[in-house]
Amino acid sequence: MSWGDPVVPDEEVLQKSLDWDLFRRLLRYLRPYRGRVILAIGLLLVLSGLAILGPYILKLAIDRSIANDSLDASLRVSMLLKFSAFYLCVLMLEFVTRYGQMILTTLVGQKVMYDLRMEIFSHLQKLSLTYFNRNPVGRLMTRVTGDVEVLNELFTSGVVQIFGDLFLLGGIVAAMMLLDVKLALVVFTVLPVIFIATGIFRRRVRDSYRDVRTRLAKLNAFLQESITGMTVIHLFGAEARSFDRFSFLNGDHRDAHLRTVFYYAVFFPVIEVIGAIATALIIWYGGRGVLSETLTFGALAAFLQYATHFFRPIRDLSEKYNVLQSAMASSERIFSLLDTEPRIVGPEKALPFQPFQNAIEFDNVSFAYRDEDWVLCDISLTVKKGERVALVGATGSGKTTMVNLLGRFYDVQKGAIRLDGIDLRDMDPHDLRRRMGTVLQDVFLFSGSVDRNIRLGDDTISREEMKEAARIANAHTFIERFSDGYEHELQERGSGLSTGEKQLLAFSRALVFNPEIFILDEATSNIDSETEHLIQEALERILVGRTSLVIAHRLSTIQNVDRIVVLHHGEIREMGTHQELLRQGGLYKRLYDLEIRSAVESTGTDG
Amino acid sequence: MRELLRLRPYLARYKGSFAIGIVHVFLTNVFTLISPLILMRAIDELRDGALTRPLWVYASIVVVLALIQGVFRFMMRKVMIGASRKIEFDLRNDLFSHLGSLSVAYFDRTRTGEIMARATNDLNAVRMFVGPAIMYVANTFFTLVIGLTLMLRLDWQLTLLALLPFPLLSLGVKMLGSRLHDLFQAIQEQYATITTHVQENITGIRVVKAFVREEEQIEGFRVLNREFIERNMSMVRLWGLFFPIMGLLTGIAMLIVMGFGGFRVVSGNLTLGGFVAFTSYLGMLTWPAIAIGWVINLIERGAASMKRISEILDEEPDITAPEIAEAPPIRGGLRLDDVSFAYNGEPVLEEIDLTVGEGETVAIVGAIGSGKSTLLRLVPRLYDVSRGEILIDGVPLRSLSLSHLRSAIGFVPQETFLFSMTVKENIRFGDPSLSDEQLEEICRLSRLTPDLDKFPEGWDTVVGERGVLLSGGQKQRIAIARALARNPRILILDDSLSSVDVNTEEAILVGLREYRRGRTTLIVSHRLSAVRDADRIVVLEEGRITERGIHRELIRNGGFYSRLYERQKLIRELEDLE
């Protein structure tokens, strides 16, 4: 089958069972809310105390009143009333404490989630394109949303409840020991069995959860890609094929889940049986105690209650362990994102922003996207302020790459690019990019209004300026045709517009920021020549005094530039004005002749 | 809640599992609930000081009961939760295949993030309903019924009194339910919004960076994020009451047992063993009673989510076609007969009449937004005409099955979309059965060979999402190769050479000239080079055909085409002057 795996390289299935460093790092996010956390833990302590108190009151009630045949009935009843009243107080207190504790932990959890999400999202903005090229969109989205949601569970029902469970366990052990040491010890003989059972369970479940996660990631990546590429799937009649693939991944995911279902189905009854053994021990050993009058009936009843209370937290803890487990995996992935050093950063002390004065200089620049696959070799080129330079060359020759380097989306491996003599690497990349207005080869529009797509939410630009930019780019006419004009809402990636229209919007966007340096990468490739001509005329006026770098396959559009650079296989092959290059009779002339001939000299009619 | 009825067919498919599951729930409860009676016997005999059997017998009975109960419980979980995973699988498959049947128009207006949120988050909420929720409902039901029967037999007065708080409980549950539904829906919606924002930000990161809009993006995210938290909190404020109230009510039941039950023991109407058994029953009832709350939450979530999933499933595929198994092969003659088309009431094409003979090449030119791509999209029925008809070999498109129609068409869309697979897999997407020789031939035709030679991994180079790891022209040529791989009767090229240099363009055009022979071809281009030697050229202006003819005729027409031509010529004459 030709439909291979959606490529998800190195989906990190790093799995550490319980990494204290990770855990400590997670706890750090609680620090701003430490008051509330401490309060919540305090409330939990109170709650466990109250939970232990319940069976104890029962014991007192049985021993002092209910089963106390030595007292007369009315006295027993009045005592019973007192115990009941006391019990009611305990209940009320428990109610208030539990609600308070719940609200507190959720609030803290939500706040931590908020902080984390902000941190991840902000960090993402700093990472370089290399990172985004390597990581599928779906995966990065999972970091900001899904993984954080998992952590939420850890903070709200996990960490804090684990404290609660531990307190409760401790309390129960203590209470049992206080009631009757020997019986308590007899009951505790089941503990090793529990530890072994939960140990096995945890390991199994951990492994199958790991499978669940990786398979789910694959499944969703595939789904996402299928949705975005649905037109292509339709066009190529690949519905059935992609469904088969999806169904296969879906089945894999289901099977992984079925395994965890099995482990859980085994685990819960096992714990119950162990619980029953504890009850049996109480009946047997405790009953003997009652016979020999070393144990009261009240204590026996209390023991029975404690035993049931005892197994709940244990069961919960092993479930929590899984929450913890997936939270660890999620946090590991989140932290690895947060630990990815932004590779394109400014120096410690970035030089103050200065207007562009002199020249852009590529000095023996070599660059490879990967290892040693050189895409650009030894490029040297100086573009003076106010100069207009065109880059031409075959497809894949490295034109877009040069522009990428100029905006410092990647760093050069050899040589240097300098702006007014300053290495780009010594500049704040934001300052650098603010000087440039770029029309990217691949147009990207956001969903949202036309206005937002042009101004990109920058309110320092007036509406008039925006309209002016749209006019120059010839976008104004078609925008005005929408009933809601600039407020017209675009759909995802600007669908709802024709390709040319999208390109004009992207053009307006570059114009509106009024940059010192214009970079046009195939900015009019999908525009008809008439419109293109109009834009060109308008640009003539705008580009006066500005520096521009234009990439175009249609040579007719770049004849007026000051200099043309011909790239071939990542090297500069020719350089000069249109006339010079024609006279040289090299690559450029060949291309140019071809273009003129193919466009104008028709099959026999003309000239 | 009505939304959940939709799940009936899915549940029906596994009704065997659910039936078995429910029987096991019943049996589990029977054996669980017997054991307090053993306890009662033991305690009563202890109190009377007259053991009829040794204590170890009672103890072993408790263990044996637990073992039997354990087996049933295992089955119950395995069968019921297992079935829920299978239903999840079915539902997800159905969702996907339904998405596949929806037309491009649906995907135009629906955001990917919205669909993703439904296929992940919402689907999971529904799964929680089908599995755990149903299981716990059954469990609670049986525990209550069996438990109550046994308790009533022990002491009906105490039972009735102890149960007083429970009706209150269900009242509270009911009141919370509908409110929770709304709150939950609001949360899910906000989650989808956040997802969408993140997705757009990441896919558009180049633009964000190029225009230094990071701060603005972060601010936008902050607003959404804050709203998300607020919605969550308002849910929790209400929902947070639930467990404490449950705890309080069951606590009060316990209180009644202790107070009134104690009184009954003192007054000699209940044995001490019965009293202990009662406390034990209450302990067993507590969890199922609390589970009601949890289950309510699951049901509400499930219903809210099912509603959102149904929105997709209820979306009618607006492009439908008969399923015809046998059909004569398509030869490729095309006729557009008085075709008009509007996207959303906005007319884009009007009264188009166009005939393309079998094997003919027709070129379409026109200004941006004049409707060229729209016209091309009508041929493989990505959209349906609003008026008029398109016929292929004299047969209306609507009477052909979609797969038959589309299998005859090789379409190169104006905007390239590649899957994140290897180059080879992307080309083979056109036809999975392509042999390596054919592949090579196609690569040669689309001029990919020189680039492939340059790539260290050649054909097996991974192209990245949407092809981010390639240059613009490389992407476009892979899309061409993908279409050629279909060996189509009708080849449709929508401005498909816009990102390649003149040299490459020329080479591809020359190659295609041969390839086109005998195939019907539609070409849209802004460049004369690509359209010049078409059999016929059609000019579209504002959705209408304003000129048609061959190059030679049109350049003298004084219309759009001749202006186009003059512009090119002008350049050349300027050249000559210098």
Ligand SMILES: Nc1ncnc2c1ncn2[C@@H]1O[C@H](COP(=O)(O)OP(=O)(O)OP(=O)(O)O)[C@@H](O)[C@H]1O
């Ligand atoms: N992100 C990337 N990762 C790896 N390789 C890349 C990446 N982008 C481009 N390349 C490779 O680098 C080479 C140059 O690509 P570039 O985009 O600079 O070409 P171009 O001159 O702009 O071509 P076109 O005219 O087709 O747009 C190509 O072989 C391409 O496959």
Ligand SMILES: Nc1ncnc2c1ncn2[C@@H]1O[C@H](COP(=O)(O)OP(=O)(O)OP(=O)(O)O)[C@@H](O)[C@H]1O
């Ligand atoms: N999916 C859509 N929904 C609504 N309107 C659309 C959609 N696609 C295109 N349009 C509108 O229909 C008109 C024709 O668009 P079309 O894409 O057919 O133009 P085109 O001739 O191909 O232009 P270009 O040369 O720019 O590719 C345009 O005004 C465009 O805004």
Ligand SMILES: [Mg+2]
């Ligand atoms: Mg490029």
Ligand SMILES: [Mg+2]
């Ligand atoms: Mg188009």
